[in-house]
Amino acid sequence: MIITDHNAEAGAATAAELGEKAEFLEQNVTNPDRWSEIIAHVEGEYGRLDVLVNNAAVTVFGSIADVSYEDFKRCYTVDVDSIFLGCKTALPLMSKTGGSIINLSSAAAINASADLIAYNSAKAAIPMLTKSIALYCAREKNRVRVNAVLPGTIMTPNVRSVIDGTPNPAETEESFALAQPVGHMGEPDDIAHLIVYLASDESKFATGAAFAVDGGLSI
Numbered sequence: 131m132i133i134t135d136h137n138a139e140a141g142a143a144t145a146a147e148l149g150e151k152a153e154f155l156e157q158n159v160t161n162p163d164r165w166s167e168i169i170a171h172v173e174g175e176y177g178r179l180d181v182l183v184n185n186a187a188v189t190v191f192g193s194i195a196d197v198s199y200e201d202f203k204r205c206y207t208v209d210v211d212s213i214f215l216g217c218k219t220a221l222p223l224m225s226k227t228g229g230s231i232i233n234l235s236s237a238a239a240i241n242a243s244a245d246l247i248a249y250n251s252a253k254a255a256i257p258m259l260t261k262s263i264a265l266y267c268a269r270e271k272n273r274v275r276v277n278a279v280l281p282g283t284i285m286t287p288n289v290r291s292v293i294d295g296t297p298n299p300a301e302t303e304e305s306f307a308l309a310q311p312v313g314h315m316g317e318p319d320d321i322a323h324l325i326v327y328l329a330s331d332e333s334k335f336a337t338g339a340a341f342a343v344d345g346g347l348s349i
């Protein structure tokens with residue numbers, strides 16, 4: 131298993147936690163050349179690529195009135211272009227043996243917020259990007275499946291730091307929890323279990339789909 135991140139310290143620590151089977155490679159997912167190097171490394175070391183999880187993203191806050199064009203483009207480059215690049219670079223190798231690509235979108239692809247124009251629209255692009263690539267792969271009969279995952283609000287370190295950065299963290303945490311009709315946030319494992327299913331052959335008939343795991347947020 132290969133873990134990549136542009137945060138070398140955190141990525142290496144995660145790989146170390148997983149033990150000998152995990153290898154960490156530093157990667158900025160917006161860099162096409164680095165994608166080529168990573169896939170060449172996978173081919174050289176392992177000979178095949180079974181699963182690609184496109185997880186990296188940034189959350190850019192701001193409305194149409196106050197988000198800068200620079201920040202808007204940064205959100206699209208990290209959240210959308212990275213998935214295009216990852217799929218494009220990985221497909222020639224993955225197509226040789228078949229595999230599964232899992233793209234992280236968000237419930238924010240469905241539910242708009244006035245102050246989240248960049249993230250809402252970038253995450254909304256991902257299910258369609260996923261469908262297009264899935265249809266291409268299905269027609270090529272290359273046994274590559276491509277699916278999108280749309281989490282609700284999950285208590286990850288990123289969400290914790292967003293909450294802690296607000297003027298009243300307790301109030302923010304409650305409002306984040308209540309956004310889900312079930313009345314609470316999800317846990318990272320709620321999403322991890324779906325990703326394991328999509329990575330496995332148990333999901334062999336699923337492709338081009340958008341799977342919401344969001345406590346009812348997108349109802």
Ligand SMILES: NC(=O)c1ccc[n+]([C@@H]2O[C@H](COP(=O)([O-])OP(=O)(O)OC[C@H]3O[C@@H](n4cnc5c(N)ncnc54)[C@H](O)[C@@H]3O)[C@@H](O)[C@H]2O)c1
Pocket residue numbers: 134135136137140157158159160184185186187188208234235236237238280281282283284285286287288289
């Ligand atoms: N946590 C949530 O509530 C939630 C909800 C819906 C969707 N998501 C999506 O799930 C995924 C994971 O979310 P998270 O909360 O764990 O976020 P996170 O910010 O904790 O993790 C994202 C990771 O991507 C890395 N990253 C960012 N930019 C990068 C770049 N240019 N190159 C390489 N790595 C880069 C970060 O270093 C970080 O390790 C994201 O796609 C996010 O949009 C999260």
